[in-house]
Amino acid sequence: MSAPYFTLPEFKYVKPGSLEEALEILDEHGEEAKIMNGGIGVVAFLKERLMEAEYIVDIKGIPELKKIEYIPGKGLYVGATTTVNELIEFLEKSPEVREKYRALYEASTHLADAILRNRATIVGDILEGLPYMDAPGPALIFEAEMHAVSKSGERWVPVDGIVMGPMMTQLQPNEIVTEIIFKEPPEGARSGYVKFASRTEYGIVNVAALVAHPNDPGKRVVKIAYTGATALPYRAREAEELFKKPEPFGKLVEEAVKVIQDNVEVLEDPYASADFRKYLMGILTTQLLVKLARGEW
Amino acid sequence: MSKQAFKVLGKPVPPPDSYEKVTGTAPYTFDMELPGMLYAKLVTSTEPHARIKSIDYSKALQVPGVRIVATGRDFPVRIGIYVGDRDMLAIEKALWVGHPVAAVVAESIKAAEKAIDLVEVEYDPLPPVFDVEEALKPDAPLLHPDIANYKISPAFKPVPGTNIANQFRMIKGEGEAGFDKADLVIEKTFKMPFLHHAYMETWNTIAHYKVTGDIEIWTSSQSPYAPRYLMAMSLGVPVGKIKMRIPYVGGGFGGKAGVLIEPLVAMLSKKAGYKPVKLVMSRAEQMRSMPVIAGYKAYAKIGFSKDGKIVAYKVRFLFDTGAFADYTVNVARTAGYACTGVYDMPNVYCESLAIYTNKVPTTAIRGFGYPENHWVLERLMDMAARELRMDPVKIRSINLLRPGDPTSTTGYGSPLRADAGDIQGVLKTSAELIEWDKEPEQPKEPWKIRAKGIAMSLKGPSQPPNAVDAAIVKFNEDASVDILVATGNYGQGTVNALRMIVAEAFDLPLDKVHITWMNSTEWMPYTWQTVGSRSTFTVGQALLRAVEDAKRQIFDIASAVLKVPADQLELADGKVYVKGEPWMSIPLTEIVNGYTFPNGQVLGGPIIGRGIHSPGILSYLDPDTGQALPINPETGHSEPGHATVFYTFGSTAVEVELDLLTGDIKVLKATQVYDIGRVINPLTAKGQAIGGLIMGMSRALYEELIFDDSGGVANPxxxxxxxxxxxxxxxxxxxxxxxxxxxxxxxxxxGFSENVMIAVIPAIANAIERATGVSITELPMTHERVWRAIKEQRPDLIEKALKAFQEWKNASQG
Incomplete structure (x- = not known):
């Protein structure tokens, strides 16, 4: 955000009223058409001249893209155009669902600010692809998948790996994400989210974690994911595997942290050194996992 | 006068402009449009230091709607308030990444923004210098080799042939030799980063250079006269031809003092065929291309006797002014002459240099050298307290200046006036409010510590000794009063306070005293500038004299009508009374436009009062000794010259919580104590105290402009x-x-509205010092900086904290 412009570059704005119409436009114009959802990323990228588009296809007029539905046993479905504030409101009205998806709820309340959350969407936050977004961490620990639809078909794409960098995804230019599912967490799981910001509004380390049956090695499940510290959202799968060992939880936390710190490639920028980020990942992960295990989170 | 005697003063009065501001109806320059208006946009340098070989704007001119493109060759003049080193568009050389090198004027902002990308600038790079100490080296690249030919205010002393924009020294007693007597000497290096003022409205200006030679300007400046005069001087146009109008302004914090972009926009208007031109800054342009706040490096040394008395102090400030030092030379000079803060010191040597580097230029800032010099001195006081095992309140108390004491000094040799304020009372009250003697309750996590810290501050307005002000009060037909002052209204609440002063002095209800939102040189009488927490004090005095002047005119008329001498009359409740005979009165409404006798004859005419403030006791400080030049007896003053018209004393105490594991600092409690002489409006006074606390906290913990490898601002x-x-x-x-x-x-x-942020910054670091013994000397105190400081200075604390953390973690096993 350092370009001098007030105005946006020229483009044709289209707001299709149905999914069919939107897919038609994308098919016709290919790379020259860009999808706009909440617009938080797209408008900023356009203003910065980091993105060019002949057509901006606003998908907010497609009715079926706005939905929130929890189906027990399957998961929480959130429409692509559902705003973060709509999700927060839903979760606050459904305490049981909120507790199941606590990390998602906490990350949502930390995402941008209350005004931007009126436009920002969970799907948009994930697909923007910048390192410090808030939604990807919870998406990874809830094994989220996005439903991508094109004229030639539809598919469910796991969020883990969907983003390859800022504005770069595995999606095809003619695909529209209609919704995201956060899968049903394991029975007895608790989850939480820590955003550690240091003189920017973004986290230098964001941790999302989920813990089920911490003291029962046979049933124990631990999931850990990061943003902010790494260039892409990072799921600490090797560390998660450790928790299958029949050892005390606290000891495994220590081992897990070491594995994460040894394996992860962290960012270094003027806001935090790589050393400090790695060190903080250890502290924050330990605090979150232990508190989740003790029911103190 | 006791507090109860006031009808208006001391009551909480919301500033009337608040209503327009919160409803979004207040017009700012940014909102204003004129018929036929054109829009300007700047092309900025991509090089930190370079000769401009050529600028090819032929393609830009082909963009539909583009009228003209201007470069530094069109207006090769320099502007500025103290050191006239600024150009309007780069003259021959680009001096930083972001330096405006050309301006496009077009029929729409869209066309202008398209055109700036088509202007091709060819640079011949020169070696840049980004660091003050590098810039001081004899072989350093020079940014301003022609500085000897710039317009320089008499108080300043650039050193031609170097990058030193100003050099100031203050010597007292034996200077450095005083350290021989010290039992304890502490030497430390301090740093403050470049900062942005973070006003909500950026710099915005509309100028209309008319075919008559009149220049009409609407601008987001703090006050109208300084930019007008400085613009007239640099452009060589008659000052009276310039009409400088200031609508609502979205904050200033010193960053809109002096002259902004008015001269450039006026010349663009002329070049574009005498059309009104608007130039507005995006936030990124503001932070990369317009003046910000200087950073510094300071080498400090302080000596104490073993009983805790300061015996000698030496500090050398190296202010990094960026590419233009203009207003910053006075920030640096002020940090120098007020380097001794609130303390009495027998031996002092303070030096303050303002040094050019190839970075974004800098300007004035709220606090103006005082947050800067207090960050050094108030930190040293706590380091000394720790070394001497003394209480930080006590070591301050025994070193404080004594008002009225001729041996006391505010650093430059003049006695501190006897009525300057209760400096000991400020310290005592601050300590009481934070419950200094009570240990803070410790959090249950053993890796977190709570501690209290305290700091003192003083602040006076840094104005030229000849800065004068005028004020006018005029009556409307209903005997309500209009206040005419050129004091800027950009959120401080000053104009509202002035309104309260006038209501009190005239004994009129507040709704009978009017202020206006549009400030202009056309109808407001002269005021030097609205800066430095000076206006309530100086313009307030001018207004009281204007009220007296109006009263004299009123009493002259009433005296003739009531047939009693004027000195037996008094004004109250909108009537003129005979003292002691309240049944003998005339309503003001029958006087303000002259008294009309029953036969239709009129006596007198419209009542207009005028008053001034002239600070006769100020004189220039000698740049080599810091001593005020001798006073002219013709002014009616005889004491030695002063540097400021007042000093206000303050203190902030805080209770903070430090997380040793993450370096996180939370301010849990804070006190704000100031001896402000009289609380005019408790509502806005409180607002300033809260706002200053937050601004101080923000500077202590978060704010820093970050530079990339080419010296450009990386976080605009x-x-x-x-x-x-x-x-x-x-x-x-x-x-x-x-x-x-x-x-x-x-x-x-x-005045006190800058003072409120000064002590906040060292108080937070002092609390950390008390909690851990770790000395933090560099701002902001980011998580990583604090964590590293603890790791370096007290590794045992981190180890202990980590051990406690492990224990806490392992408690979950089993």
């Missing part, structure tokens, strides 16, 4: 230049104002 936005937000504000803020009146202040008042 509020996502990465973090300013304190609502969630960061402490829940527990304890504010108290002492009211020791100053004889010449309006109803005893002195």
């Amino acid at each position: 936005n509020f996502s990465f230049y973090y300013v304190a937000r609502a969630k960061d504000i402490p829940d527990d803020i304890r504010i108290k104002f002492l009211e020791t009146p100053q004889a010449d202040g309006p109803f005893g008042a002195r």
Whole structure:
């Protein structure tokens, strides 16, 4: 955000009223058409001249893209155009669902600010692809998948790996994400989210974690994911595997942290050194996992 | 006068402009449009230091709607308030990444923004210098080799042939030799980063150079006369031809003092065929291309006797002014002459240099050298307290200046006036409010520590000795009063306070005293500038004299009508009374436009009062000794010259919580104590105290402009230049104002609205020092910086904290 412009570059704005119409436009114009959802990323990228588009296809007029539905046993479905504030409101009205998806709820309340959350969407936050977004961490620990639809078909794409960098995804230019599912967490799981910001509004380390049956090695499940510290959202799968060992939880936390710190490639920028980020990942992960295990989170 | 005697003063009065501001109806320059208006946009340098070989704007001119492109060759003049080193568009050389090198004027902002990308500038790079100490080396690249030919105000002393824009020294007693007597000597290096003012409105100007030679300007400046005069001087146009109009302004914090972009926009208007031209800054342009706040490096040394008395002090400030030092030379000079803060010191040597580097230029800032010099001195006081095992309140108390004592000094050799304020009372009250003697309750996590810290501050306006002000009061037909002052209204509440002063002095209800939102040189009388917490004090006095002048005119008429001498009349409740005979009166409405006798004859005419403030006791400080030049007896003053018209004393104490594991600092409680002479409006006074606390906290913990490898600002936005937000504000803020009146202040008042941020910054670091023994000397105190400081200075604390953390973790096993 350092370009001098007030105005946006020229483009044709289209707001299709149905999914069919939107897919038609994308098919016709290919790379020259860009999808706009909440617009938080797209408008900023356009203003910065980091993105060019002949057509901006606003998908907010497609009715079926706005939905929130929890189906027990399957998961929480959130429409692509559902705003973060709509999700927060839903979760606050459904305490049981909120507790199941606590990390998602906490990350949502930390995402941008209350005004931007009126436009920002969970799907948009994930697909923007910048390192410090808030939604990807919870998406990874809830094994989220996005439903991508094109004229030639539809598919469910796991969020883990969907983003390859800022504005770069595995999606095809003619695909529209209609919704995201956060899968049903394991029975007895608790989850939480820590955003550690240091003189920017973004986290230098964001941790999302989920813990089920911490003291029962046979049933124990631990999931850990990061943003902010790494260039892409990072799921600490090797560390998660450790928790299958029949050892005390606290000891495994220590081992897990070491594995994460040894394996992860962290960012270094003027806001935090790589050393400090790695060190903080250890502290924050330990605090979150232990508190989740003790029911103190 | 006791407090109860006031009808208006001391009551909480919301500034009338608040209503327009919160409803979004207040017009700012940014909102204004004129018929036929054109829009300007700047092309900025991509090189930190380079000769401009050529600028090819032929393609830009082909963009539909583009009228003209201007470069530094069109207006090769320099502007500025103290050191006239600024150009309007780069003259021959680009001096930083972001330096405006050309301007496009077009029929729409869209066309202008398209055209700036088509201007091709060819640079011949020169070696840049980004660091003040590198810039001082004899072989350093020179940014301003022609400085000897610039317009320089008499108080300043650039060193031609170097990058030194100003050099100031203050010597007292034996200077450095005084350290021979010290039992304890502490030497430390301090740093403050470059900062942005973070006003909500950026610099915005509309100028219309008319075919008559009149220049009409609407601008987001703090006040109208300084930019007008400075513009007239640099452009060589008659000052009276310039009409400088200032609508609502979205904050200033010193960053809109002096001259902004008015001369450039006026010349663009002329070049574009005498059309009105608007130039507005995006946040990124503002932070990369327009003046910000200087950073510094300071080498300090302080000596104490073993009983805790300061025996000698030496400090050398190296202010990094960026490419233009203009206003910053006075920030640096002020940091120098007020380097001794609130303390009495027998031996002092302070030096302050303002040094050019190839970075974004800098300008004035709220606090103006005082947050800068207090960050050094108030930190040293706590380091000494720790070394001497003395209480930080006690070591301050025994070293404080003594008002009225001729041996006391504010650093430059003049006695501190006897009615300057209750300096000991400020310290005592601050300590009481934070419950200094009570240990803070410790959090249950053993890796977190709570501690209290305290700091003192003083602040006076840094104005030229000849800065004068005028004020006018005029009556409307209904005997209500219009206040005419050129004092800027950009959120401080000053103009509203002036309104309250006038209502009190005339004994009129507040709704009978009017102020206006549009400030202009056309109808407001002269005021030097609205800066330095000076206006309530100086313009307030001018207004009281204007009220007296109006009263004299009123009493002259009433005296003739009531047939009693004027000195037996008094004004109250909108009537003129005979003292002691309240049944003998005339309503003001029958006087303000002259008294009309029953036969239709009129006596007198419209009542207009005028008054001035002239600070006769100020004189220039000798740049080599810091001593005020001798006073001319013709002014009616005989004491030695002063540097400021008042000093206000203050103190902030805080209770903070430090997380040893993460370096996180939370301010839990804070006190704000100031002796402001008289609380005119408790509502806005409190607002300033809270605002200053937050601004100080923000500078202590978060704010820093970050530079990339080519010296360009890398975080020109509020996502990465973090300013304190609502969630960061402490829940527990304890504010108290002492009211020791100053004889010449309006109803005893002195200014204080900059002082409120000064002590906050060292108080937070002092609390960390008390909690851990770790000395933090560099701002901001980011998580990583604090964590590293603890790791380096007290590794045992981190180890202990980590051990406690492990124990806490392992408690979950089993």
